[in-house]
Amino acid sequence: MRRKKQSRNGSPTPRYLTIKIQYWPIPRLVLFSPLLVILCYVLFSFVYSSLRAIENRVAIPTTIRYSPEIASSLQFAKLLAMTPPKSLSKEPVIIFHGSRNRREVALTFDADMTYGMQEMLSSDEVQSFYDQDLIAYLTKDQVKATLFLTGLWIETYSDTAKELAKNPLFELANHSYSHKSFSGDCYGLGEMSDEEDKEEITKTQTLLKDVSGKDTKLFRFPGGCYSQTDLVSAKKAGVIPVQWDVVAHDGFNDDGEAIFHNVVDHVSNGSIIVMHMNGVPNEPQTAKVVPRIVEKLRAKGYTFVTVSELLKAKQTPEIIIYHSLVSP
Numbered sequence: 001m002r003r004k005k006q007s008r009n010g011s012p013t014p015r016y017l018t019i020k021i022q023y024w025p026i027p028r029l030v031l032f033s034p035l036l037v038i039l040c041y042v043l044f045s046f047v048y049s050s051l052r053a054i055e056n057r058v059a060i061p062t063t064i065r066y067s068p069e070i071a072s073s074l075q076f077a078k079l080l081a082m083t084p085p086k087s088l089s090k091e092p093v094i095i096f097h098g099s100r101n102r103r104e105v106a107l108t109f110d111a112d113m114t115y116g117m118q119e120m121l122s123s124d125e126v127q128s129f130y131d132q133d134l135i136a137y138l139t140k141d142q143v144k145a146t147l148f149l150t151g152l153w154i155e156t157y158s159d160t161a162k163e164l165a166k167n168p169l170f171e172l173a174n175h176s177y178s179h180k181s182f183s184g185d186c187y188g189l190g191e192m193s194d195e196e197d198k199e200e201i202t203k204t205q206t207l208l209k210d211v212s213g214k215d216t217k218l219f220r221f222p223g224g225c226y227s228q229t230d231l232v233s234a235k236k237a238g239v240i241p242v243q244w245d246v247v248a249h250d251g252f253n254d255d256g257e258a259i260f261h262n263v264v265d266h267v268s269n270g271s272i273i274v275m276h277m278n279g280v281p282n283e284p285q286t287a288k289v290v291p292r293i294v295e296k297l298r299a300k301g302y303t304f305v306t307v308s309e310l311l312k313a314k315q316t317p318e319i320i321i322y323h324s325l326v327s328p
């Protein structure tokens, strides 16, 4: 007769082994929480540094910059051919600079003219709002530049505008008709209504076509002031707004040394430099300081190109397109 197995201490061996699983939520949390904290910190640092990197390269804080990869996919070259890809067809675009990979810069000179400035000319309060010395220097030293002309300036200096159009060094572009503000007070320029936006652009488009025989697509807002509505207006008028990433601050500035450093200390590859071509008294130092700026930048290896040339290169997929989502 078989006897029931007995353990050493005499009690029967259990048929099934029961294993107690103990679940300790709190000790596990204690174990993993430092890891979670480290993970969160790493993620936060990454997001924060990415945002800062983007912010540091945005000229106007309220403007969002597409990443180079996205900008590349937007086919910038097509944009300059004035046939925006479908992905951009609904989006207004504004330019701040060109490729950061090539040692090229664009000097731009604005020819402002308001109705008030016209009165100053007719009353002989001011002799001229054309900086002949500046243009003579640029021509003599073969420096390419883009000239943003207001319609009133073209009407005041129509023969000069025609001569400038013939000069292969210069590209003529649109700086509105009467240099009123498109958005806000804008340094006292006086804001116009949104309805006037289109006319301020198209009138000068027509004048530029008359003097140059060409259609220009580059436009600069007076004072650089604009809203989202204005970007849409510009797009409807068939122009691309061009801002800048280097400001000379040459307007009403007698400090040539400061103007010089405002430019040469801040230029980088692809920069668009904004200055003026109204001459004395509005810009008393521009013609004197530009030769120094050109000499210094050439010594640093920069080549001067027009804005269209700066932006045109098809081999620059990293070119930056800015898309303004909110008004600055």
Ligand SMILES: [Zn+2]
Pocket (backbone or CB within 6 Å): 110, 111, 112, 175, 179, 221, 222, 223
């Ligand atoms: Zn201006």
